[in-house]
Amino acid sequence: MIDFIQMIVSGVAVGSTYALMGLAMVIIYKTSEVPNFAQGEMALITSYFAMMLLTQMNMSVYLAFFLSFVFAVVLGCFLEFAILRRAKEPNVLGMIVITIGIEMIILGFVSWKFGADQKTMPFPIGPYDSFIIGDIFISKLAVLTLVTALLFMIILYLFFKYSKLGLAMKATQQNSVAAQIIGIRTNRTLMMTWGISSLVGASAGLLISPTIMHPFMMWDPMLKGFAAAVMGGMTSLPGAVIAAYMLGIIENLFGGYVSIEFKTVVAFVIIVLVLCIKPSGLFSKHYIKKV
Amino acid sequence: MANLLEVKNIETYYDLVYAIRGASLAVEEGSITAILGNNGAGKSTILKTIMGQIEDQPDKGIIEFNGKPIQHIDTDKIVRKGIAYVPEGREIFDELTVHEHLLMGAYTRKDSEEIKQDIDQVFKYFPVLKNRTNQWAGTLSGGEQQMLAIGRALMLRPRLLLLDEPSLGLSPILVKEIFSIIQEINSKGTTILLVEQNANMALSISSTGLILENGRFVMKGKSKDLLEDKDVKEFYLGIKSETSAKGYQRWKRKKAWR
Numbered sequence: 001m002i003d004f005i006q007m008i009v010s011g012v013a014v015g016s017t018y019a020l021m022g023l024a025m026v027i028i029y030k031t032s033e034v035p036n037f038a039q040g041e042m043a044l045i046t047s048y049f050a051m052m053l054l055t056q057m058n059m060s061v062y063l064a065f066f067l068s069f070v071f072a073v074v075l076g077c078f079l080e081f082a083i084l085r086r087a088k089e090p091n092v093l094g095m096i097v098i099t100i101g102i103e104m105i106i107l108g109f110v111s112w113k114f115g116a117d118q119k120t121m122p123f124p125i126g127p128y129d130s131f132i133i134g135d136i137f138i139s140k141l142a143v144l145t146l147v148t149a150l151l152f153m154i155i156l157y158l159f160f161k162y163s164k165l166g167l168a169m170k171a172t173q174q175n176s177v178a179a180q181i182i183g184i185r186t187n188r189t190l191m192m193t194w195g196i197s198s199l200v201g202a203s204a205g206l207l208i209s210p211t212i213m214h215p216f217m218m219w220d221p222m223l224k225g226f227a228a229a230v231m232g233g234m235t236s237l238p239g240a241v242i243a244a245y246m247l248g249i250i251e252n253l254f255g256g257y258v259s260i261e262f263k264t265v266v267a268f269v270i271i272v273l274v275l276c277i278k279p280s281g282l283f284s285k286h287y288i289k290k291v
Numbered sequence: 292m293a294n295l296l297e298v299k300n301i302e303t304y305y306d307l308v309y310a311i312r313g314a315s316l317a318v319e320e321g322s323i324t325a326i327l328g329n330n331g332a333g334k335s336t337i338l339k340t341i342m343g344q345i346e347d348q349p350d351k352g353i354i355e356f357n358g359k360p361i362q363h364i365d366t367d368k369i370v371r372k373g374i375a376y377v378p379e380g381r382e383i384f385d386e387l388t389v390h391e392h393l394l395m396g397a398y399t400r401k402d403s404e405e406i407k408q409d410i411d412q413v414f415k416y417f418p419v420l421k422n423r424t425n426q427w428a429g430t431l432s433g434g435e436q437q438m439l440a441i442g443r444a445l446m447l448r449p450r451l452l453l454l455d456e457p458s459l460g461l462s463p464i465l466v467k468e469i470f471s472i473i474q475e476i477n478s479k480g481t482t483i484l485l486v487e488q489n490a491n492m493a494l495s496i497s498s499t500g501l502i503l504e505n506g507r508f509v510m511k512g513k514s515k516d517l518l519e520d521k522d523v524k525e526f527y528l529g530i531k532s533e534t535s536a537k538g539y540q541r542w543k544r545k546k547a548w549r
Contacts, residue, residue, distance in 0.1 A: 164394070164398065167387070167391055167394065167395055168395065168398060170384070170386070170387060171384050171387060171395050174384040174385055174386055174387065175382055175383070175384050175385075177344070177378070177382055178378070178382040178383065178384060179384075180344070180366040180367060180370075181342060181344070181366060181370065181375075181376045181378065181382070182370065182395055182396055182398050182399075182443060182444075182447070183367045183370035183371055183398050183399040183447070184367065184395075184398055185365075185367045186367075
């Protein structure tokens, strides 16, 4: 029984990082219908940036993290402004390929600049600091990640539902021509979307970095986050978060009771099943266009 | 009165297609001006050119709003100058509610108190929309969507309202209703430039009419004169000028519109 609860707890812990990545991908998908495969690497470079500030410049943790978040927002805006906006006659497939290109460039840059070996991040909470309740270990880092993920979900949900800019972002995605003719600067809106998304993704990167830190550290969370976003219907923020936690828990239970080797594959089996049975995602509600 | 909008000899290309071949028009402040023309004459293209919706166009010519040139600037800046545009085929946001549409229509405005009043005003024009406040716009009927598109444009408090075929796909009763509301909007001080296929309706509410053929204006005049014009009657209003005793039409009136 203790095992079972422990597995669920660590499933929730790992689900939180998936949730953050999923949220980041959903935000960009919501406005531009492009799944951003560079999301993980954008978070990666931000984490390395934070590490650089902490180890080489000896900054205080709060200042370093604040600067890293600023860096993340600027990076997101820059990528949209300098690369994606320049695409001539863009279509969704072309944009996806561009994001994969950005991903590889950043990955290569990080490996070249910082080396591909495991680094240690001087994070204020170590990876093994835990609360112990009865016989169950709950890592402090996991609690922090959980809180961050839920906080981002609530803030973003309210933002898209009630704020003017959030509404403008939704409007831009649904009909960019109509958005322009009511005076929305669609380009700038898209740029801000990338900034916000990069910020959310970067928080995932920073929270993963104390445990693992090498150029491929974001691969798994990014793909699982994407899987969660697909499961949640790609446009639903709460959907992506719930799916991420489901994924984390199912994955851990499978690893514990069935086969540890195939643990990471489970997520993708689930995606295939979801796409076969309910392709619009588990939690999305969409208006189906009448022809 | 002064001209609010002046289009001087514009030429527009869609890639290599020469769509507008030197068109000029002036819209007097406070008036309703109607542009009529066949399919493919370039009516919608003129409105799109004015709104800066076609990249790098107009190729030649000047568009002046309130005495200042507005060609080759971004659509959102044109909107901020006070021109609202209701495009052909409504162009609404499927998954935003009616209320959110009206809020978005006022995107460029900051005065939240008056925005609330304007929303009530739109509901006064279109009472049907009030029952659908929290419904997704995609679930509305065609007529309701058209009303919503007009309402959204009004939320801008525009000085000039460009309407592209507001009667498209609507039942005759609804067309009448929409046109009477257009007249009401105009009587409250909004200048209107209207593009229509329904010549009869358009000429009956407008003060000036222009006829567009193959990218050029071929006729211009007071709407009531145009309604009496023989060629306009034959080609746009569908009134046959002569019939034979047996009801055969032996010859057809012809006109080279240039």
